Amino acid sequence: MYEPVIGLEVHLHLKTKTKMFCSCTLAYGDPPNTHVCPVCLGLPGSLPVVNREAVEKGLMLALALHAEVPAFTQFHRKNYFYPDLPKNYQISQYDRPIGSGGYLEVGGRRIGIKRIHLEEDAGKSLHPEGVGHTLVDLNRAGAPLVELVTEPEIQSPEEAREFLVRLQAIARALGVSDASPEEGKMRADVNVSLRRPGEPFGTKVEIKNLNSFKSVQRALEYEIRRQEKILRSGGRVEQATLAFDEASGKTFVMRTKETESDYRYFPEPDLPPFRIGKEWLSALKDRLPELPAERAKRYQRAGVRPYDAEILAYDLELAPFFDEALKTGADPQKLANWLNADVKGYLAQNEVSIADTGLTPTNLARLVQLVEAGTITGRVAKEILPEVMKGADPEALVEERGLKAVTDEGAIRALVEKVVAENPKVVEQIRAGKTKAINALLGQVMKATRGTAPPDLVRRLLAEALGVEA
Ligand SMILES: [Zn+2]
Incomplete structure (x- = not known):
């Protein structure tokens, strides 16, 4: 018997007027590259400025999830190359996230939240049909995100989905995010491993970019079956990053996982650490609905x-x-x-x-x-x-x-007697011990009264007329 150990990594788009580090407006669905500036294009010499609204919304989420908020927070650079990442690094948070150690209750069980941090989104690569090259739209580059990482404490695919449903409701109730997976404003990566109860964690596999709660559940169900099969036949699960194919309902290998050191995190030199004062925090607490x-x-x-x-x-x-x-x-x-x-x-x-x-x-x-x-x-x-x-x-x-309940017992009794008289075969069955057949007679009486006879009363009168227990 194996049990799944599941963790989630969720990205939520924060609902702000402007991007995380510049004054470009956030617009979804506008023509490509119409909401860009030197900062979010990563042009040399440009300097980021922290969006206060994004920080406040991130903090509100952290507070709502009972996370601990540090007195100081800081941004780090996460270095990697990708065509839709113009700076070649993403401004994220590393060892001073805005929240740590919270929880979200699902069905009476607390699922621990390891960390909550702020970061910026990347742009979007487009592959138009019939075009031999890739296009890049940077409208989304620099959009404010909050990333939330759970402890590996989720016990089933169903519970993972429930967690996301609740998180979505919290984010929406707070007004910090639309949290709509269909618009890409809520994205989840999952990691899952199997182990025998009481044993140490097994090798975990990560599944990336699941775009609906249902996909999360389906991908996990598939992956758990796959790993179980490997382990049962005495094999070993390989650590990997997988993608989920909606059409076939299967996972496939995307790439081997980067390790943390590949990202060469270092403090963002253009943004000094900043203090989260008690007064600021308590003002935000007051704003929680x-x-x-x-x-x-x-x-x-x-x-x-x-x-x-x-x-x-x-x-x-x-x-x-x-x-x-x-x-x-x-x-x-x-x-x-x-x-x-x-x-x-x-x-x-x-x-x-x-x-x-x-x-x-x-x-x-x-x-x-x-x-x-x-x-x-x-x-x-x-x-x-x-x-x-x-x-x-x-x-x-x-x-x-004229749908009022019939309260005239005499009228119902007359109907009951009529139905009993008209159904000798059913009556015989009931008297022979097939008491469930009484429901057939009950149905007839109910039908005759268009449902206006109280069923309990009809049942009692039927039992009396038949001389059986109700
Ligand atoms: Zn910009």
């Missing part, structure tokens, strides 16, 4: 089960909706059930966000309250949900269509 983890705790205090509370709290679309619905006084757990199951199902099926529907928090709360008060059955509520999602008032719908 309610974070998803805190929100989940608030939902739990309101009476929502931990599992549902966490799902809702990290859903930045549903959470504000839920907050509004809570104000109506409807049962918090029941509201959460509706949102996490039926409403989410509707949104996924119709590929819309909740803001694009006509559902209001008040109408959802009314629906919940109608069921709770016994005015309608859960089944009727589910049936009218699609219309309520389109803006219909649930009470008006119930009134209009």
Whole structure:
């Protein structure tokens, strides 16, 4: 039995007006090389200036992830050659990152965060079809990034994906990054090794540039199977940097890994270390909004089960909706059930966000309250949900269509007796011990009442009529 040991390295584009070290504006999708200047082109004699907004946003993320922020921070040069890196080095951070030792909780388990640091992005190489050479677009060169490295504490591909989903929600809640993988504003590299429980770490393999959370999970699943096969047959896993091919779902070798010394890190001579004062930090702390983890705790205090509370709290679309619905006084757990199951199902099926529907928090709360008060059955509520999602008032719908729950026991009893009389074969089966067949009769009664009969009551009356246990 082998267990996977997984670590993540995540790059997030910081949402700032200008680049990390110059005053070029950040624009995505503009014509190539229209947002460049001597600094981000790496022209001799140009000098970088640190973007305060980027530092503050990076610090806010560090604080939100419970990282320790040092009193002094510093930038380093990371030297390597690449056609889209005009300076031949990247300004990054080395031994004085803006954050270290934080954590992010996933399903009640803390995943350690080794470090959080600031750096600049590279440009983009383009390979247009029919052109025999490579073109370079430097609009992205110098864009501010925050890089986050986890401890190797993630235990499954699923947990890796969950970690990214939560990190994305935190970054968005803070407003520090759009964190959209589809726009390249959130990129993840993963490393994974296998070991027998309790044994030292095995040889790890890195998989680069995964452009969706799903790819992260798929690539890890594939890689774990691959390594397991090697180890089982007595082989050894080679250390390597791999890429993931979306189409085949397989990993392939990209290059052998550079070691740290290849980068010849040294302090950036054009940017002196700078102090992160206590006052500055506490002002930034004051700017932190309610974070998803805190929100989940608030939902739990309101009476929502931990599992549902966490799902809702990290859903930045549903959470504000839920907050509004809570104000109506409807049962918090029941509201959460509706949102996490039926409403989410509707949104996924119709590929819309909740803001694009006509559902209001008040109408959802009314629906919940109608069921709770016994005015309608859960089944009727589910049936009218699609219309309520389109803006219909649930009470008006119930009134209009006569969908109120039948409370007249005599009327239901008469129906039950009719159904029993009409289905002698099923009745025989039930009396012979096949008690599950009672559901067939229940279904018929429910159908006859258009779902307005309370199922529990129908079940009890059926059991009575048949002389079996309910
Ligand atoms: Zn520039």
